[in-house]
Amino acid sequence: MDQASEGFVLHLRGLLSPQSMVRSRASRSVPSPPQRTAQLGTTRLRNPGGFVSSVAALRRSRILRGAEALKGRSQHQALHLLSASSMIHAWKSVAAMAAFAAVALANEDEGCTELQVDFIMLDGDATLLAVEDDIRADLEKVGVVVNRRLLPKDEFNSAMVSGDFNLAFSETWGPPYDPHSYATSWNSPDEAYYAALAGLPEPNTQEVIGEKVEAVLQVVGEVERQAKWFEILDILHSSATEIPFSGKSIPAVFNARLSGYVKGLQQFDYPLHTLRVMSGSRNITVSPGAQTGLFVGVGRLDPHSYRPNEFFSNNWVYEGLVEYGPDGTILPSLAVSWTVENAGEGQRYTFNLRQGVTFHDGAAWNCDVAKLNFDHVLAEPLTTGDWHGWYGLPQQVESWECVSDYVFRLTTKSTYYPLLQELTYIRPLRMLSPNMFVGGLASDRYSSNSCPTGWGTITADGMPTVTCAGTTGISGTGRWEYVETVSAEVDGETQIQRVIFKRNDDHWDASTDDNVVDFVILERYDTSEDVRQALLDGSLDAVVGDGVLDPSDVMAFRNPEYENDYHVSLTAQMQNRIIIFNTAKAPTDDINVRKTMIHAVNKAAIIEAELAGIDSPADSLFPKNAPYCDVDLTPRWDYDLEKARLLNCASDSDDSDDDSDFPMAALIAVCVLGALSIFMIGLFFYMRKREIDGDPVFEPLVRYETTKKEYEANNKEDSKA
Numbered sequence: 001m002d003q004a005s006e007g008f009v010l011h012l013r014g015l016l017s018p019q020s021m022v023r024s025r026a027s028r029s030v031p032s033p034p035q036r037t038a039q040l041g042t043t044r045l046r047n048p049g050g051f052v053s054s055v056a057a058l059r060r061s062r063i064l065r066g067a068e069a070l071k072g073r074s075q076h077q078a079l080h081l082l083s084a085s086s087m088i089h090a091w092k093s094v095a096a097m098a099a100f101a102a103v104a105l106a107n108e109d110e111g112c113t114e115l116q117v118d119f120i121m122l123d124g125d126a127t128l129l130a131v132e133d134d135i136r137a138d139l140e141k142v143g144v145v146v147n148r149r150l151l152p153k154d155e156f157n158s159a160m161v162s163g164d165f166n167l168a169f170s171e172t173w174g175p176p177y178d179p180h181s182y183a184t185s186w187n188s189p190d191e192a193y194y195a196a197l198a199g200l201p202e203p204n205t206q207e208v209i210g211e212k213v214e215a216v217l218q219v220v221g222e223v224e225r226q227a228k229w230f231e232i233l234d235i236l237h238s239s240a241t242e243i244p245f246s247g248k249s250i251p252a253v254f255n256a257r258l259s260g261y262v263k264g265l266q267q268f269d270y271p272l273h274t275l276r277v278m279s280g281s282r283n284i285t286v287s288p289g290a291q292t293g294l295f296v297g298v299g300r301l302d303p304h305s306y307r308p309n310e311f312f313s314n315n316w317v318y319e320g321l322v323e324y325g326p327d328g329t330i331l332p333s334l335a336v337s338w339t340v341e342n343a344g345e346g347q348r349y350t351f352n353l354r355q356g357v358t359f360h361d362g363a364a365w366n367c368d369v370a371k372l373n374f375d376h377v378l379a380e381p382l383t384t385g386d387w388h389g390w391y392g393l394p395q396q397v398e399s400w401e402c403v404s405d406y407v408f409r410l411t412t413k414s415t416y417y418p419l420l421q422e423l424t425y426i427r428p429l430r431m432l433s434p435n436m437f438v439g440g441l442a443s444d445r446y447s448s449n450s451c452p453t454g455w456g457t458i459t460a461d462g463m464p465t466v467t468c469a470g471t472t473g474i475s476g477t478g479r480w481e482y483v484e485t486v487s488a489e490v491d492g493e494t495q496i497q498r499v500i501f502k503r504n505d506d507h508w509d510a511s512t513d514d515n516v517v518d519f520v521i522l523e524r525y526d527t528s529e530d531v532r533q534a535l536l537d538g539s540l541d542a543v544v545g546d547g548v549l550d551p552s553d554v555m556a557f558r559n560p561e562y563e564n565d566y567h568v569s570l571t572a573q574m575q576n577r578i579i580i581f582n583t584a585k586a587p588t589d590d591i592n593v594r595k596t597m598i599h600a601v602n603k604a605a606i607i608e609a610e611l612a613g614i615d616s617p618a619d620s621l622f623p624k625n626a627p628y629c630d631v632d633l634t635p636r637w638d639y640d641l642e643k644a645r646l647l648n649c650a651s652d653s654d655d656s657d658d659d660s661d662f663p664m665a666a667l668i669a670v671c672v673l674g675a676l677s678i679f680m681i682g683l684f685f686y687m688r689k690r691e692i693d694g695d696p697v698f699e700p701l702v703r704y705e706t707t708k709k710e711y712e713a714n715n716k717e718d719s720k721a
Contacts, residue, residue, distance in 0.1 A: 112143025112649035115587045117166035117597075120159050123150040125293065126528075127551065127610065128169055131245075134606040135579070142600045142644045144593075163195030166588045167579050167597075171248065174267045174575030176324045176425065178626040179229065180418045181391040183213045188385050192580050197241065199584030204235045217392055218414045225417065229628035236621060237633040240594040242580050244637055246607050246615035247573030247623050250289070251554045252544040253535060254567045258284065263571045265324055268311030268426070270544040273479045273503070276515045283519040287531050288312055289545020294531070295524055297496040301482060302471045303430035304377050304450045311426050312545070313522075316501060317360075318430035318476035321351055321370070321408075322423050328627055330420045334365060334431060334477065335408070338420075346398060346412040349419065353406040357508050359433035360482075361475040367402035369434050372441060374400045374410075377428050379445040381460030387451075393422040393429070433475035479507050480520065498523050528553065535566070551612035572625060576618045592647050598637045599644035 299308035437443035451468035534540035
């Protein structure tokens with residue numbers, strides 16, 4: 001019995017006569033409650049075998065304390081106080097029992113429905129493996145058993161495209177691609193979302209979502225555009241198509257001899273030209289984050305294709321007409337200004353090109369070179385989804401021409417609002433020197449296209465045939481000029497050891513500072529630990545990008561012991577890490593199963609444990625700082641284990657797909673406590689009426705003198721014992 005219940009019983013057994021309550025406490029020799037409590041405690045320590053006697057004494061002490069509380073009051077007041085006190089104790093006891101029952105009911109394990117899911121992962125990513133291990137442990141708590149499949153790159157891509165998965169790690173693309181280009185890719189068969197969204201039911205099927213994305217890209221007005229993006233984001237959010245895991249920041253660590261670094265604006269944007277050398281050599285060694293994680297090379301380094309080219313190195317060497325700036329602003333690059341005007345159903349963009357610019361090989365930049373690059377990249381059938389059509393621009397551009405030597409005109413088929421933003425992309429529309437095309441400035445876009453030779457001959461119904469001839473060298477107008485790649489034999493294989501870039505002194509925006517970096521030497525390391533050791537021993541000057549150092553090591557360089565020797569930089573959240581659900585494969589074809597898993601994952605704890613707190617928990621597909629994505633979407637996809645258990649472990653959860661189910665135990669507790677409250681209020685007024693009528697519910701059971709004598713006699717017996 002708990003203390004409240006025992007107090008209630010003691011009151012019933014120890015009520016004293018009203019006449020005895022008027023006696024002065026000073027005339028009594030009974031110890032005060034604190035003194036008596038101390039005596040009892042001492043007795044129990046001296047005589048552990050007398051525990052029962054001590055409890056009896058304590059109960060008698062409580063009787064007298066009850067009498068003491070009523071001393072000095074009239075009979076009417078005393079009875080009223082006793083009644084109210086008894087009711088309070090009773091109410092506390094009953095409420096405690098009701099709360100206990102509710103908690104017990106809430107924690108009752110009714111048995112979770114066991115679910116088997118396939119989680120595909122790229123083999124070799126230690127950080128994501130650790131994250132997945134924690135996610136798997138969280139999902140087991142709600143009956144979800146994860147089958148982890150570690151796959152090499154080719155098999156991983158094949159499983160993604162074919163839909164042979166339930167869960168798969170992915171990331172949004174970050175600026176300048178989110179949300180429009182990432183959303184456009186959902187209609188591309190070689191992207192994970194193409195298979196993942198195939199199971200969405202009517203009315204918002206995959207086809208409908210694709211149509212909505214296509215429509216919003218042609219909306220001119222900002223207000224209407226925001227409303228349409230909200231509709232798309234809300235559909236995906238309410239359909240629970242992914243676990244939004246974390247907002248990803250891009251780290252960089254520099255030796256203290258370097259300063260002035262300006263954070264990049266894209267995932268692979270490493271603006272090393274902003275660095276200043278404070279001491280030592282103006283040649284710096286760098287370990288950059290690559291698409292492969294640790295740096296292993298820069299690929300072909302041509303501007304019109306993709307892997308194994310690296311974003312960061314292509315961004316250093318090549319430039320486009322415009323550049324992506326802070327907060328999504330579009331900045332001049334090889335075009336100094338532009339105008340936009342309506343042209344039928346589309347729009348006409350007129351670019352005034354920068355004059356006096358030369359490529360690294362000395363070739364001049366002008367409108368003919370701009371047109372040559374557009375000719376090759378936008379040659380049909382390269383504009384289809386299998387090649388450059390993964391984003392909207394290739395399909396939207398209707399024509400392009402030179403108005404004069406330094407005026408380039410481009411016309412679109414419709415009012416396609418992201419066109420300027422897509423012209424900032426690192427690939428595939430950066431400008432290559434005319435000398436590097438097969439055939440030079442007169443190169444034929446169909447018979448000698450700049451696409452890699454490995455692409456072969458490309459055909460499509462109703463379109464000309466394109467023969468990929470590749471490029472003859474590396475030459476752009478960018479801030480860094482490619483110098484050489486150094487390789488060595490390692491275990492019988494040729495392996496790239498370093499790649500060297502030289503500052504372009506003739507760049508149109510070159511700094512005149514004396515302490516700028518002259519050469520960047522990209523060094524290859526086998527492990528993250530090797531990178532860390534190289535930073536510590538001073539042979540490595542900088543690490544830029546994600547996936548190079550372990551997250552815990554990045555944060556360790558922020559500790560006081562390193563603050564005089566190293567600087568750590570973290571960008572704002574650029575993109576979201578997500579776990580994609582396949583809505584077309586059981587059991588993740590069930591929205592309640594998807595919701596269960598979303599709420600079961602303790603993102604904050606995993607981020608702290610495995611990512612050293614660099615990331616922040618995400619609750620939506622895109623980062624809030626992406627255009628049109630700073631919206632409040634409900635329900636919140638946050639950690640809620642109780643909700644997850646209700647969805648998969650409670651017997652009545654299968655009948656509802658309402659994510660805001662009120663816990664059944666809480667509902668029962670509310671009902672019980674409400675009924676008891678009404679009963680106790682009614683009982684109080686009933687007892688009050690009886691007292692007024694002179695017929696109280698509680699009659700005096702003992703007289704104070706008798707009780708006192710019994711107490712003193714029993715106390716002597718206890719002392720003898």
